[in-house]
Amino acid sequence: MTDTSAARTLEEAVPLGLIPTVFQPRLEALSSAKSWMGWAGYQSAVVIENMEFEYFAIRNQSTLFDVSPMHKYRIQGPDAEAMLNRMMTRDVRKIRPGRVGYTLWCDEEGMVIDDGTLFRFGPDDFRLCCQERMLGWVLDAAWGFDVQVTDESDTISGLSLQGPTSFSILKDAGLDAAAALKPFDLAEIEPGLWISRTGFTGDLGYELWMKNADGLALWDRLWDAARDWGLKAIGFEALNLARIEAGFIAAQVDFQPIHSTLRLGRGRTPLELGFERLVDFEKDHFNGRRALLQQRQKGLRTHLVKIELGGFKPSNGALLYHRKTKEVGHVTSGAWSPTTKRNIALAELKAPYGGQVQDDLWAEIYVHEEGQWDRRLVPVTVQTSPFFSHPRARATPPRPF
Amino acid sequence: MGQHDTFDAIIAGSGHNGLTTACYLARAGLRVLVVEKNDWIGGAAVSRSLHDGWTYSNCSYVCSLLRREIIRDLELPRFGLQVIPYEGGATFTREGDYFAYYSDHDALNRELARQNPRDVDAYERFSQAVMRQCRFIRPFLLRTAPDPTSLKPRDLSELLYLVKKANDLGARELGETQRFWTMSIADFLDEHFESDLVKAHIAGGGIIGTGLGVYSPGTAYVLLHHYMGDVDGTIGAWGFARGGMGSITQALAASFESSGGTIVTGSGIDQFLTKGGKVTGVALENGDVYHASVVASNMDVRRTFINHTAESDLPSEFVTAVKRFKTRGSSGKINVSLDRFPTFPAAPDGARFLSGDMHCSTSLQELEKAYDDWKVGRWSQEPYFDMLIPTQIDPTMAPPGKHMMTVFVQYAPYDLEVDGVRSPDNWNETQRQAFATCVFDKMEQACPGIRDHILHAEVRSPYELEQEVGLTEGNIFQGELTFDQLLFNRPVPGYAQYRTPIDGMYLVGSSTHPGGGVMGAPGANAAREILRDVGKGQAMPVYTD
Numbered sequence: 001m002t003d004t005s006a007a008r009t010l011e012e013a014v015p016l017g018l019i020p021t022v023f024q025p026r027l028e029a030l031s032s033a034k035s036w037m038g039w040a041g042y043q044s045a046v047v048i049e050n051m052e053f054e055y056f057a058i059r060n061q062s063t064l065f066d067v068s069p070m071h072k073y074r075i076q077g078p079d080a081e082a083m084l085n086r087m088m089t090r091d092v093r094k095i096r097p098g099r100v101g102y103t104l105w106c107d108e109e110g111m112v113i114d115d116g117t118l119f120r121f122g123p124d125d126f127r128l129c130c131q132e133r134m135l136g137w138v139l140d141a142a143w144g145f146d147v148q149v150t151d152e153s154d155t156i157s158g159l160s161l162q163g164p165t166s167f168s169i170l171k172d173a174g175l176d177a178a179a180a181l182k183p184f185d186l187a188e189i190e191p192g193l194w195i196s197r198t199g200f201t202g203d204l205g206y207e208l209w210m211k212n213a214d215g216l217a218l219w220d221r222l223w224d225a226a227r228d229w230g231l232k233a234i235g236f237e238a239l240n241l242a243r244i245e246a247g248f249i250a251a252q253v254d255f256q257p258i259h260s261t262l263r264l265g266r267g268r269t270p271l272e273l274g275f276e277r278l279v280d281f282e283k284d285h286f287n288g289r290r291a292l293l294q295q296r297q298k299g300l301r302t303h304l305v306k307i308e309l310g311g312f313k314p315s316n317g318a319l320l321y322h323r324k325t326k327e328v329g330h331v332t333s334g335a336w337s338p339t340t341k342r343n344i345a346l347a348e349l350k351a352p353y354g355g356q357v358q359d360d361l362w363a364e365i366y367v368h369e370e371g372q373w374d375r376r377l378v379p380v381t382v383q384t385s386p387f388f389s390h391p392r393a394r395a396t397p398p399r400p401f
Numbered sequence: 402m403g404q405h406d407t408f409d410a411i412i413a414g415s416g417h418n419g420l421t422t423a424c425y426l427a428r429a430g431l432r433v434l435v436v437e438k439n440d441w442i443g444g445a446a447v448s449r450s451l452h453d454g455w456t457y458s459n460c461s462y463v464c465s466l467l468r469r470e471i472i473r474d475l476e477l478p479r480f481g482l483q484v485i486p487y488e489g490g491a492t493f494t495r496e497g498d499y500f501a502y503y504s505d506h507d508a509l510n511r512e513l514a515r516q517n518p519r520d521v522d523a524y525e526r527f528s529q530a531v532m533r534q535c536r537f538i539r540p541f542l543l544r545t546a547p548d549p550t551s552l553k554p555r556d557l558s559e560l561l562y563l564v565k566k567a568n569d570l571g572a573r574e575l576g577e578t579q580r581f582w583t584m585s586i587a588d589f590l591d592e593h594f595e596s597d598l599v600k601a602h603i604a605g606g607g608i609i610g611t612g613l614g615v616y617s618p619g620t621a622y623v624l625l626h627h628y629m630g631d632v633d634g635t636i637g638a639w640g641f642a643r644g645g646m647g648s649i650t651q652a653l654a655a656s657f658e659s660s661g662g663t664i665v666t667g668s669g670i671d672q673f674l675t676k677g678g679k680v681t682g683v684a685l686e687n688g689d690v691y692h693a694s695v696v697a698s699n700m701d702v703r704r705t706f707i708n709h710t711a712e713s714d715l716p717s718e719f720v721t722a723v724k725r726f727k728t729r730g731s732s733g734k735i736n737v738s739l740d741r742f743p744t745f746p747a748a749p750d751g752a753r754f755l756s757g758d759m760h761c762s763t764s765l766q767e768l769e770k771a772y773d774d775w776k777v778g779r780w781s782q783e784p785y786f787d788m789l790i791p792t793q794i795d796p797t798m799a800p801p802g803k804h805m806m807t808v809f810v811q812y813a814p815y816d817l818e819v820d821g822v823r824s825p826d827n828w829n830e831t832q833r834q835a836f837a838t839c840v841f842d843k844m845e846q847a848c849p850g851i852r853d854h855i856l857h858a859e860v861r862s863p864y865e866l867e868q869e870v871g872l873t874e875g876n877i878f879q880g881e882l883t884f885d886q887l888l889f890n891r892p893v894p895g896y897a898q899y900r901t902p903i904d905g906m907y908l909v910g911s912s913t914h915p916g917g918g919v920m921g922a923p924g925a926n927a928a929r930e931i932l933r934d935v936g937k938g939q940a941m942p943v944y945t946d
Contacts, residue, residue: 017507136519
């Protein structure tokens with residue numbers, strides 16, 4: 001529609017649509033499914049080849065997932081610990097240098113803004129990794145503290161190497177120093193390459209963090225070392241199944257980050273998400289403390305719990321009932337678990353259901369098969385431990401497979 | 402020899418609200434007549450061709466607020482209405498840069514970060530705050546405002562509904578509500594954003610059509626008023642009516658006529674006729690007289706009562722209140738036929754954001770200064786404008802390869818000051834051209850050389866809007882959208898439920914709740930009240946949120 005004779009070749013000031021991560025050239029070459037999604041503005045794989053095989057590689061061999069689009073905020077300075085301790089619900093002082101901690105943070109009403117992992121490089125040096133963009137909030141939280149906040153989201157790349165043979169790959173890649181890492185340990189294994197024994201699968205696995213410029217070389221190095229260890233690049237779908245098995249929650253899925261909810265009352269507190277152990281009322285004041293104390297006394301509105309269901313049909317979105325009649329909640333993430341051979345889910349129930357009341361719970365699952373809809377009512381039992389848990393995930397030194 | 406006919410109801414004015422009322426009444430089985438002073442229908446929702454091959458949206462120019470309940474009830478799509486969402490928007494700077502509003506969320510984030518990294522999250526939070534308020538207000542648009550002094554069950558239940566909705570908001574959000582209704586848009590944006598350019602881009606929505614500056618309290622609500630529309634439920638989205646805004650009133654008229662309604666054009670109201678405190682009909686300027694026991698005016702409250710109703714029929718306090726109702730004109734409009742798409746040197750070739758609303762005001766201070774000029778009776782030397790080229794996506798309004806541009810200009814006074822004298826009569830052709838020159842000069846900032854491509858331009862001051870459309874002082878909202886003139890105060894306390902001191906006479910235009918914009922809500926709400934009064938209340942749909 002515009003006049004093209006003027007021969008202007010200006011670029012947009014900012015790129016439109018999804019942009020590639022450092023690893024996209026490799027992923028693109030491996031992808032036969034050509035199935036992509038947006039993740040924080042980056043092109044991210046839904047499936048590389050085949051979801052089932054990618055999933056089984058997580059539980060049987062090894063997988064690489066590009067976690068570069070994660071939001072990453074570096075927080076450095078003499079007050080970094082104090083500032084983060086004020087922001088987070090857990091006691092950040094207990095995360096020692098060289099450790100990683102899973103953490104949540106709240107607004108003043110105790111509603112979860114997001115969850116994430118806090119990497120402690122040194123006494124005054126942290127990195128917060130999370131799903132939601134958080135720069136404004138972190139800067140607000142840093143007000144009055146002597147800290148420097150740097151948004152590293154677009155400058156640091158990350159690879160998640162997960163699976164029983166993941167250490168063997170590191171070893172063959174010359175990164176055997178990672179052998180000493182216990183779960184949630186973090187170390188600079190080579191200059192500029194930080195490796196943490198963390199992940200989103202509940203299995204043995206590592207996350208590798210580097211400057212963008214070093215990304216492709218590391219990818220190739222891992223890939224060369226993996227010849228005998230069955231490495232697969234994977235997409236989001238396989239990872240999502242593994243994380244449900246591990247019982248991990250996902251923002252925007254199992255809870256609504258309060259800064260992106262329009263409707264009042266859609267936010268959840270850490271207590272309602274089942275993370276009382278990550279709320280430290282003994283430490284000094286933190287964001288949301290007063291509200292959470294009050295809620296602990298008055299009682300929770302909802303319970304986010306792990307459930308097992310009857311039947312074989314995945315229960316995503318299913319409504320939950322007490323005594324088959326009273327609607328008491330819904331499934332937030334549901335799947336048939338191929339490894340545990342159970343029908344598993346995360347579900348949110350209105351208190352006291354899922355809490356004091358756990359008997360006589362049912363799920364109404366709608367099944368669509370070849371043009372016909374079918375409604376199934378299946379029993380629900382509340383679980384307390386992760387669906388998938390394996391000693392190899394915790395063994396130090398790690399096993400070869 | 403004049404025409405003499407009797408109808409069940411007469412609507413004075415064929416604007417979108419008048420026609421909306423007319424449609425609902427006709428569908429309820431009433432014999433309805435619409436009278437229109439111009440030779441064409443549409444009021445300020447009109448598409449006219451003034452240059453062969455080109456069609457303008459002469460007054461209102463974009464569509465978002467038109468309630469989807471009304472579109473569905475009156476089957477407007479069946480009668481030809483198509484609303485197409487547009488994307489993008491930009492503010493161009495003097496230095497050759499711009500802020501682009503991308504519909505692509507990721508690109509918008511990057512563009513905001515380019516202006517200031519903090520403004521990415523700020524925009525997210527700002528949008529949340531605005532959306533939350535819009536969600537609160539929207540259900541009230543198609544409800545009659547409750548009379549807080551009344552103990553009638555209906556008023557009490559409406560008040561309760563308001564209290565319940567407010568309660569649903571929560572303490573923090575309710576605090577936000579109060580701030581929105583009372584703050585200036587500039588203060589509100591200053592609280593959220595760092596970038597002057599981003600602030601200036603958003604602030605326009607707070608002053609469009611309003612005799613207030615960006616730092617005047619109350620302008621935050623005006624912004625909200627512009628955000629609470631939707632296209633197919635996407636709140637805040639704006640679109641073009643395919644074929645221009647006239648296609649809305651054309652569809653309404655077609656719907657009306659298919660229900661048996663009659664429209665008479667070419668002669669305006671001379672006088673509303675009354676007898677013993679009751680309305681009996683209308684006398685037109687051409688001598689025709691039509692009778693009806695229900696007469697509804699689509700004209701603004703001042704024009705209706707000061708110009709066309711015998712003052713002796715009205716309580717003096719009411720007349721005083723009507724005279725005090727603020728209808729200050731503050732905006733002009735320029736519609737342009739272009740022989741090609743103008744060149745925007747700052748923008749990349751084929752940039753899609755050019756199909757949205759474009760501006761050249763780059764700071765809140767600049768916008769406030771534009772208001773200062775208006776206060777003393779002059780048009781802004783550095784005017785704010787809202788400029789769009791709909792022909793990028795609407796193929797019906799210009800020949801292929803040619804374009805139509807609509808430029809809404811803020812500020813332009815109604816009573817222009819010339820040689821120390823303020824008067825609407827000062828708006829002559831010379832002044833109008835000088836006004837247009839000033840706007841095109843400023844436009845050079847975005848598209849230099851635009852003048853070389855102009856084949857025809859329609860330049861409208863508030864005075865022309867008054868003379869042609871009938872909007873008193875050229876106020877596009879039929880009265881300022883400030884809190885003192887909203888809800889049960891619109892237009893006059895005690896008369897906010899579409900009824901007037903004269904039995905059987907109603908107001909159905911934007912002077913009434915919930916106010917201006919091509920929304921149709923006043924017309925639909927008024928229809929509900931009229932139908933209740935004539936014992937056909939059940940004919941009106943009940944809306945649920």
